[in-house]
Every structure is written in C-alpha cells, then in structure tokens.
Amino acid sequence: MSPRTVMSAVMLVALLIPAQPARAEQAGAAVPVPAFYTPPATLPAADGALIRTEPLPLALSLPGIDGTLPGRATRIMYKSTDSTGGPVAVTGAYLEPAAPWPAGGARPLVVLAPGTMGQGDQCSTSLALERGLIIGTENDQLTLSVGYEVLAIYRLLIRGIAVVTTDYPGLGTTDRLHTYVNRVDSGHAVLDAARAARILSGISSQPIGLYGYSQGGGAVASAAELQATYAPDVTVTAGYAGAPPADLAEVVGGIDGSELAGALGWSINGFAQSEPALRPILDRYLSDAGQTALTRLSTMCVGDAILAYAGKRSSSWTVGGKSMTEVIAAEPALEEFITDQRIGTRRPSGVIRVATGVFDNLVPHAQARAMVADWCDRGGRVVYAPVVLPWSASPLLNHFGPLLSDQPLAVDWLGRRLAGSPATSNCP
DSSP: OOHHHHHHHHHHHHTTSOOOSOOTTTTTSBOOOOGGGSOOSSOOSSTTOEEEEEEOOOSSOEEOSSSEESEEEEEEEEEEEOTTSOEEEEEEEEEEESSOOTTSSSOOEEEEEOOOOBSSGGGOHHHHHHHSEEEEEETTEEEEEEOTTHHHHHHHHTTTOEEEEEOOTTSSOTTSOOOTTOHHHHHHHHHHHHHHHHHHHOOOSOOEEEEEETHHHHHHHHHHHHHHHHOTTSOEEEEEEESOOOOHHHHHHHHTTSTTTHHHHHHHHHHHHHOGGGHHHHHHHBOHHHHHHHHHHTTOBHHHHHHHHTTOOGGGGBSSOOOHHHHHHHOHHHHHHHHHTOSSSSOOSSEEEEEEETTOTTTTHHHHHHHHHHHHHTTOEEEEEEEOOOOOSOHHHHHHHHHHHHHHHHHHHHHHHHTTOOOOOOOO
C-alpha cells in the first residue's frame, strides 16, 4: 500500500474535527492521562454506580446565553462488571444539551458506544472530546488520535437528546489493558453507562437509545442482547448498530492486510487480557516481531496504528508464517473463545436499526447481515438498512464511507423512535 493511500485515509479522519489550540503535552511531548483515570483500590458494589465526576471542557463549543453550546459535559467514572465477573472501573462522559427536547416528556438519553479509537489510554473518547486532535509521542512513538465521534454526539445534542459515551474497560483507565471487541465487556459498559447517566442527571425514567458504529456497533448489538439478563432496569427503546463486528472469525480475515491491520494486535492483546489461559497458546505462535508489534500496538491510537501497520499481514507476526485465521482454526481454545464472542445468538431488546455498507470488506458486510438474519429468526425487532456506495480499492474507505453517509439518517431514525414514533421491522 502506498504512503499516499495511507496518509489520505488518516487525513480524511483528521479533517473531521479541528485540533484544540496547541498545548505542550499535545505537541511533541508525551501525551499524559489525567489522574482522574486512575481507578481507586475499592469499587462500589452496584453496577453503574458513579465513582467520581468532574467538569469536562469541550474542544469544540460555543458560548450561549445560558451556557455553552451544544451543552455541558461531565467526565465520569463508573463501576461495571467484566467478562470474568469481576468489578471494573470504566470512564466516559455525560453531555447535557443546551437545546430543549421538543417532543414533550422526559428528555431521552442515548448511550454512544465509540468506534475504534485504539488501545492506548490516551485514545479514549472522553479525552478526545476535551482535546479534539491529539498529536504527540507516547512511549517514544508517534500518537495520533481524532475525536471523530463528536459528529454523532453533537448531532444528537442539537436535537435535545442527552448523551453518555463510554470509554470501555481499560481504555483511559490505567489499571488494565483495553479488551478490544470483547462482547461482554463492551455490552456491560454500555448498559452501565446508562445507569450512571441516570444517577448523574437525576432522571430515573426516560427513553433510552443506543448508538454505535463499527466497534461501537458491536457494543450496541451486544448490549441489546444482554439487557434482559444483565440490566432489566435499563429499558432500551431503540438502537442503531452500524457495521457491527458480530463474527470475529470473519472480521479477522477482513482486517488482516488492510489499512487497519493494527486492530488485529488490539484484538489479540484483549483476548489475552480477558482470558489469561490463552497467553501461553499465543506465545507459542508469536515471533519476536509479533511480540514487539503487540507491545507497541498496546499503547497506540488508530491514527498511529494506520501509519505504522497499514497493509501488514498477521503471518509476519508468527513463527511458522501462519495467519491469525489459521492459528485460530488450529487451536480449539482460541476457536472456542472467538465463537463465544459471536453476536446474534440472543434476541435483542428494543427495535434495532442495523446498517452496513454492501461493499464493506473490512468489517465484512455478510457477517453483519447474518447477525440480522439470526436476530430475525429469534423474533427480534430489526430494521435492516443496506448502505450502497461506490466500491473502493481501500477497505478502510469501504468501511468508513457508510459511517458518514448513513449517520444523518441513523440519528434522525433514532430521534424519532425516542420521540415515540414506532418503527416496523423489515425482517420479512
């Protein structure tokens, strides 16, 4: 892949949001993570309980008559439960809009599950809301992080909808590694973010929506499946799951060798964090080059991972030159872990709009559509929306294009559901 193609992809993302005025920690210096993100030794017992909060200055805001536009933000840390059943501290941000809710009744809340940000703590969405574009160094390597989720967040805020966004376990918080695309960790974090936001806002009964694309789409889909058993008190009215990585076995093959090949490293690191018994298996296959890549990727954001690892094949990280797809197929424990991550095996709560680009070959279109079919077979209420854009030689653009083109429709659809307008499933 040519440097021009890689840089074009990075610049496309970077142009979405302006950088905050330069500060010493963002320009050429280390990128620090505030002390807020270090969890306390003891966590509350209740899932969704607030651990700490503080005002969150927004990189992109305007003065208004009664406060800043589009709203007031609060950085939050709350308690959740991870995939092992243990307690985990998760950070995020709650944003109260300046705009009124025009439909009457309690102001609705949307939990925004971010797309891929990276695995370094400096990559978290809550920090990106404060800093906008982060350029600096982390562990003697370039770090580049863009707060692209601000587009969807602000579109919701100007409609008078409150937003809470989660950073997911281990992204931002300094006590563990981010468990990238872990189905249970991300689903729990989304549902507990809703609980935390209700405590902070003081609104105990309100329509709740879920919104996410790519990694976020998988988190939303997982949360919709887990709601009935994990968080029956969080009634989901509707959700948007864009390009969800529902079947990781298929997604691994799509990402391998693409511009976002670094995400394979985040996945492997996350698997070993969630299930330590997998570490010896992975160590048998990983070469010195593979171990070095995983260590470097563990502190990278999506921008620097694209620059460093675009086009890389996982076969260059293994001792015998096997791809990660081949390694997974050869190891029953790995295959079982990947199978357990599959989304589509449980009926989702609420009505869920699933959109995916028909030419998406990064997070393959077919596996997302298969999740929809599985949900329909289980009696789920699903609105499936294929997104047709011109095919590109760049898998990243095939994946990223639908995020931008479908976002206004997705936000409008979700807003109408939260205002009480019904939606008809198109499963038939």
